[in-house]
Amino acid sequence: MTFTTDRSALPYVPELMARPEVEGIALCGSHRQGSDDTFSDLDLWVFVEDSVPLSEAYVLEQMLPATARQEMLFEGRDDTLTPHLVVNLLAEDGVVNIKALHTGVLRKFAEEARPSLDPQFLEDLENYATMHVLHDPHAILLEHRTALRERFVSTTGEWLVPALTARYASLYWRSVYQGYLRAEAACWHHLLGEMVELLAQLEAACDGRLPSPAKWLLSETVTGRAPLVRALSTIQAEIRSVNCAEKPSVLRVYHSLARVESEVLATALPPHGLWWRKVFTERLPNLALLPAHQALQQRAMAAATLFRDLV
Structure with a gap:
């Protein structure tokens, strides 16, 4: 799947942008860093209001069009233990990986992040600090991305x-x-x-x-x-x-x-x-x-x- 800067051409992005509870959408993963190939999923991180009761049913029935086709594949995740929800969707050119999470997860990470070599911390930090923002009506994503870059990217040395x-x-x-x-x-x-x-x-x-x-x-x-x-x-x-x-x-x-x-x-x-x-x-x-x-x-x-x- 080839990444385009045209948001309207990305699968499911226009529909998600129209949802009032969606506070931000970001492109992450290999498409964001330019290492994608024909096997790469399109990784979309969707930030929603903290009051939204996230569930697979809510994402599929309320946030996505009725034509969305879910890939029924168990990947070993236990989302009851993580602050996000992952839904894989089949699009014309490949798999769209939608990671739905409350905006508060980003806010908490930005506020509590401390220098660490923990692999999960470094991966989360890399995603948040380099995410390609597609939709951010209240500049929430940009605010936290900028703060993380100033604290952790400009100071790697x-x-x-x-x-x-x-x-x-x-x-x-x-x-x-x-x-x-x-x-x-x-x-x-x-x-x-x-x-x-x-x-x-x-x-x-x-x-x-x-x-x-x-x-x-x-x-x-x-x-x-x-x-x-x-x-x-x-x-x-x-x-x-x-x-x-x-x-x-x-x-x-x-x-x-x-x-x-x-x-x-x-x-x-x-x-x-x-x-x-x-x-x-x-x-x-x-x-x-x-x-x-x-x-x-x-x-x-x-x-x-x-x-x-x-x-």
């Missing part, structure tokens, strides 16, 4: 970059132990996978943007991110092919990560530099000095030599 960097560094340190010292393959692959995702998130934050939702985080179709995503995809392939017992191969993965780290953090270098790499140049040599780890000396020297020029 102050709160999001340090938080993501700290988490990345922590995983880096742990992963070296699990991969280079212990050869815990499953643990190492898991930690490296998270680190790759964090680098993708950091790229957006360093550029003053909020990270894309998880399913688009490593997509080349998101504007301007293709070179980074290709680099991370190459590293992912390296990670999958590495046997943790082959220590030089493990080191090469970290060397590949170092090139991306340096590029991503070029404009947002932490106060103590890329300190996590000192696990190779300082911690491993120190461990090798201990009587219990004398067998580590050769490996510690190889790692320190490789990374000395990068620290």
